[in-house]
Amino acid sequence: MTFEIFEKSQYVALGDAIDLSHHLSILARNRVQSPLKGLQRYFGKPGILSLAGGLPHPSYFPFDKIKVDALASDTFSVDAHGSGSKGTLSWIWSLLSNSKDNIMPISIPKYPMNPEDVNLAAALQYGLAKGLPQLQTIVHEFSMTVYNPAYANFATTLHDGNTDGWNKAVMTLCNPGEGILTSEWTYPSAIASMKPFNVNPVPVGMDGEGMSSISLREVLSNWDEEARGMPRPHVMYIVPVGQNPTGATMHAQRKKEIYDICVVYDVIIVEDDPYYFLQEGPYVHPAQRSSSSTSNPPALSDSDEDYIKSLAPSFLSFDYQGRVVRLDTLSKTIAPGSRLGWFTCNPIFAEKFERQSETSTQQPCGFGQSIITEMLLNWKSTGYLRWLKGLCAQYTQRRDFFIDCLVEKFHIEIAPAAQQTRFIGSERYIASEKLPVTWYSNEKTQERRALFSFVPPSSGMFVWLQFNFANHPKIKEFGQEALEIKLWKATAEAGLLVGPGAMFSANQDEVSFDAPGHFRISFSNAGTDDLKKAVDILAAVLKAFYAN
Amino acid sequence: MTFEIFEKSQYVALGDAIDLSHHLSILARNRVQSPLKGLQRYFGKPGILSLAGGLPHPSYFPFDKIKVDALASDTFSVDAHGSGSKGTLSWIWSLLSNSKDNIMPISIPKYPMNPEDVNLAAALQYGLAKGLPQLQTIVHEFSMTVYNPAYANFATTLHDGNTDGWNKAVMTLCNPGEGILTSEWTYPSAIASMKPFNVNPVPVGMDGEGMSSISLREVLSNWDEEARGMPRPHVMYIVPVGQNPTGATMHAQRKKEIYDICVVYDVIIVEDDPYYFLQEGPYVHPAQRSSSSTSNPPALSDSDEDYIKSLAPSFLSFDYQGRVVRLDTLSKTIAPGSRLGWFTCNPIFAEKFERQSETSTQQPCGFGQSIITEMLLNWKSTGYLRWLKGLCAQYTQRRDFFIDCLVEKFHIEIAPAAQQTRFIGSERYIASEKLPVTWYSNEKTQERRALFSFVPPSSGMFVWLQFNFANHPKIKEFGQEALEIKLWKATAEAGLLVGPGAMFSANQDEVSFDAPGHFRISFSNAGTDDLKKAVDILAAVLKAFYAN
Known part of the structure; x- marks a missing residue:
């Protein structure tokens, strides 16, 4: 590696805070003629008897052993759309306490037989x-x-x-x-x-x-x-x-x-x-989805190397x-x-x-470090990767379920090429109100008002809705951002909390009133009923909001 | 209470950093015309459905239950000098794994029957x-x-x-x-x-x-x-x-x-x-110590109120x-x-x-918070105070053992009144080398050289030795601080690490060369053998050091 920036750059791209250091080393450095220079080498020398630090004896830690019922690394299926108890909706199934066969018991003693094993005497000491x-x-x-x-x-x-x-x-x-x-x-x-x-x-x-x-x-x-x-x-x-x-x-x-x-x-x-x-x-849009071609994340069932x-x-x-x-x-x-x-x-x-x-x-924290370390040692690296694959399949289910709700509740069209951003993962979807089909009209021919657009995300926990306030009757009176806040309040009053777009703006001092309104919606935590209910609330609020 | 300083003071005694705040509140405050003001009140509103935060579902935390073998709050005797397995030197005895009758098992489930109990679903979530x-x-x-x-x-x-x-x-x-x-x-x-x-x-x-x-x-x-x-x-x-x-x-x-x-x-x-x-x-100096009057800390065996x-x-x-x-x-x-x-x-x-x-x-950390909370709930407040009393008795034993070693290894005299500081807990002790008693001299009549002085501490983990380098043959050549560092290095070379006094000086820029040399010695961690060995090393090093 080259440390070009540190050795050659004209300005030192580091703050004063970089002078942070500790105990002897900082004290030694801060003095012009340091009497303490060179003392550090004695600390930690093998066999030396140290009465230098204020360390309590581990016998004074009131814990003898920690035993954890951890989950097995293959608790969740890697198939986001497979069937069976670990397949579709296993994130609902798993709300209940885990069944015995998923449990991987681990144990962290204070004084293990092999002192190099994870142990509370070390983990709960200064470290x-x-x-x-x-x-x-x-x-x-x-x-x-x-x-x-x-x-x-x-x-x-x-x-x-x-x-x-x-x-x-x-x-x-x-x-x-x-x-x-x-x-x-x-x-x-x-x-x-x-x-x-x-x-x-x-x-x-x-x-x-x-x-x-x-x-x-x-x-x-x-x-x-x-x-x-x-x-x-x-x-x-x-x-x-x-x-x-x-x-x-x-x-x-x-x-x-x-x-x-x-x-x-x-x-x-x-x-x-x-x-x-x-x-x-x-x-993958439900219409394009077949049993053989789901939106399963790639490579979850592949080898560790291929997954990485x-x-x-x-x-x-x-x-x-x-x-x-x-x-x-x-x-x-x-x-x-x-x-x-x-x-x-x-x-x-x-x-x-x-x-x-x-x-x-x-x-x-030593409790956290020791428990997580022991679990990872038990899982081994391939087990941790297995856990991550299973988790990814869970979030894929969640993402798909939530986007499916949007697709079902709204009329969705794929944005024309000119409105497409180079968004990896999917095309931009434009959502408008579903219109009633009567004997004199069919849905396709009615004039529809685009309410919002979004790109189904290929990663993470969030869907970012972009509202089309240009279609709002009072856009000239209020402007984009005021409408965003009005809509956010109406949504909250109707019982649904989402992240208001303005909260995420890096334009701290002057919010651009030309920026379209946004909501950030997370599908990471709620159950299926609540995700569905959220979309219903959003649809009802939007209907009233654009009508006003 | 009066908030005099905040309401009346002429300067505001607070840094810029006091403007720290979070998410909505900071963003709202930082904007002149804040569209986000007032949104906070919806967050955390009971019954509202939140898709606002990026919280993972607790079913994705790979832990079902944590079980801890904690120690009973009365593991250590409150009598620093009593006999029996929990009395003197119980800190050696307790190096071994704790016996079964000291164990207090506690358990933290992910989903408890009573959701207000300490639980992993909440403790391991954002909090x-x-x-x-x-x-x-x-x-x-x-x-x-x-x-x-x-x-x-x-x-x-x-x-x-x-x-x-x-x-x-x-x-x-x-x-x-x-x-x-x-x-x-x-x-x-x-x-x-x-x-x-x-x-x-x-x-x-x-x-x-x-x-x-x-x-x-x-x-x-x-x-x-x-x-x-x-x-x-x-x-x-x-x-x-x-x-x-x-x-x-x-x-x-x-x-x-x-x-x-x-x-x-x-x-x-x-x-x-x-x-x-x-x-x-x-x-209490061993000579003044009787079976009825030990240096037991006061009130350890009293009621909680009297102890406090x-x-x-x-x-x-x-x-x-x-x-x-x-x-x-x-x-x-x-x-x-x-x-x-x-x-x-x-x-x-x-x-x-x-x-x-x-x-x-x-x-x-949620692991630490939940384990410690559950232990304290099990101990109850009187149990925690009982634990603290037992711990104090342990440190009293340690303090006494270490000071006893000094008293035994060196010739100790109580400093004359003029040299006494208003130190609470004890008088200042002056330590000099023990001299050999031969047929032509007895120890009392020989001229002795004071090596260091100290005040046996009434609290904490540290003994602070103050060296009498005025008695060192090369004081004029080297000065106090250089001698301190020489002595510290000699001690480290002999196998004993202590805290060099200069390390603790708040006079960062100019070390006062008139300040006497000091060592900070901790009695909190080592076993009796090592504490005794440390005093032996110190005595041998000092003998050679003052002879030079």
Whole structure:
């Protein structure tokens, strides 16, 4: 790997916060004539007797053993549309407690026979920010195998979930007054993490694959520091798979284009990729669906190698310069309450993230680390991949069920070619009200009003509806955004909560009133009845809303 | 309570970071004409169907149940010097796996019969920064009962351990370029957390009770902004019980004095109190020890009320203005790997800390929260206090054993009155080499060289040795600090690691070469053999060191 940006760049693309370090090392560095320099080498020396730290003895941890009924890695079918108890609607079936044959019992003693086994004496003690040794190995091998970074000496180190990871990245990579490149519609929490440091989003235009490389080049090449009030950004925040909120997924060619632009303009790419394993594949319209050709995600039943190859590549796989910081989280693949994830990045950044953890979160919770580590050790890597395949099949069912409800409740037409974006996974669907068929009219010939359009997502948890308020009788009076809020309130009053589009705008200061109204709707959590009910509420609200 | 500082003060004693907020609320606030204002009220409305958030369904969490063999709350004797298996040296005995009769089995299902019970479906989901509802209740009642804040509407909210809590306090309460009042010897990690934000320690002199109120008033009343290069500090960091590194404990009168000064100068007190329940009581010299009068900590065998009354009061109990932020951690009372603790403070600060958590750590790990909550619910409050009493008795044994080793290995004299500090808990001990007794000399008449002095601590985990380098043959050549480092290296080379005093100096930029050398020695973790061996190493190294 080349560390070009760190060795040659004219400006150092790192914030003051990069001086974070810990205890002896920070104290030694902060002093001109450091008397403490060189003392670190004694710490951790084998055989040395240490009375240096304030560590309680593990006999004082009030736990002897943790036993967990974990689920087997093949709990969910990999066939999103197969039959049988683990097939269609198994996510309803599985609401009930799991049956005995799905249970994989694991156990974590305080003092195991083999002291190198996962144990509570170590996991519940003060530990390394980078994680339990066994978990370090697991995540490093996982990143190596699945994301295939383009250089050998990449590093992995734990964080407390991607919100924590992103917060640390902002603090380490940015100085106050700088900007961060984001998609024009983006995860609001990512913006909320920057603002307190006076770091602000710089929106980049999007198309059907997420961030547009054309727009990115425009923003960077035309940068006017004075007009913008900030230097050209040197950090990018991006959710490349199942983008939040649009659901867009970026494939290899676009990623390569964006990476190459980032090389030219010396931009560090922070890849926040929680939905990576929810690559559900293209949605197939029910009319085109046959028993042999479902919208089953590809490769779920294939070998591990083929499955990994079927996934959109990570930015890491293009990263010959070490300018990608990938954030992985277990929130969508194991459980959000794990508050556990990891950075994959160059070793210089990794060391800074560790120093930062040492003075804030210290290390992820030992209960979580030990339970998850032991489960992954029991599943083994192929078992974890099996779990991810089963999970993906579940989300594919959910996605298909919810889109099917929309297709059923509304009149759907495929948008003409001119209105199609280069959205991978599906064509844009235009939804209008289903009209009553009477003796004097048939549905096809009646004039219909397009209510909203959407692209069935090929990944993730979200459907991003774009409203056609141009058809609203009061568009001139209120404008797009006011109509969005009115519609959102009417929907909420009718008993359905969705994410209002304006919440996801990276145009913080001036909401563009030309931007069409949007809703972000999540199909990740509700049951089938509720998903169906939500679509019914939406249809009823829209009918009243456009009539007004 | 009066919120005098927030309503009346001339400067707002809060950093920019206080503008932290989350999602809708931050977005709404950041826009001049906010279309999103008022939308929050719909979120969490009972009965409303939400497809707004990206929450996975709990059936996708690969855990059915967690079963924990916790320890009974009376595992350790409350008698530090009693006999029997749970008495003296039970901390050795307890190294072995716990016997069956100490085990308290607890269980956390994913879907309990009573949905209000602690359960994995909720604990492993995205949750509130302030914590699981059951744990919120526990910590709030605990703060109320044990710390007795001087106002009614105090708030409690969780953090990921005191390092995280302190980091959040710095970010929320300070702006870059400001200073924080600390004791002149202090916890280095607390300083390492400030430095990246360009917030620097302002050392305050200490005596035997920790921070000196006289020195504090001097620092604040003589503040010269220009000479100091920063405004008068408005935040204080203090470890009032078993202070790190000196072991000093501050009692009620001093706390009241310091609080009153903070009222005058509008200083927010951040009380970092991890050793609060390790109040071991005064050390009694073996010569004065009788079977009836041991150095047993007071009140361990008394009622809960009397036990609580016997503890040094928290700054909260004086806090009629809401200017104290107390940091509690479970690191020393349950396990460091818990990464769990809580703020007790006024509700305005608490809300800011919650917002800050939402954009960084989100919530403490759900595995840890649920396991600890279920254990505390099983122990009940009296059981947790019983656990704390037993733990305190254990540390009292450890403290006594280690000091006894020093007393045995060195010739100890009580310092003359003029050299005594107002150290609560014990008098200052002066240690010199034990001299050989021959036919022509007896030990008492020989001239002896004082090597170091110390005050046996009445709380915590640390003994703070102060070396008498004035007696060293090369003091003029090297000076105090160089000798400290030489001695530290010699000790490490001989196989013993301790904390070098310079590491704990709040005088970051210029180490005072007049300051005497110190070692911080921890008795919290090692076994009796190792504690004894450590004293032997120290004695041998000192003998060679002073001879040189």
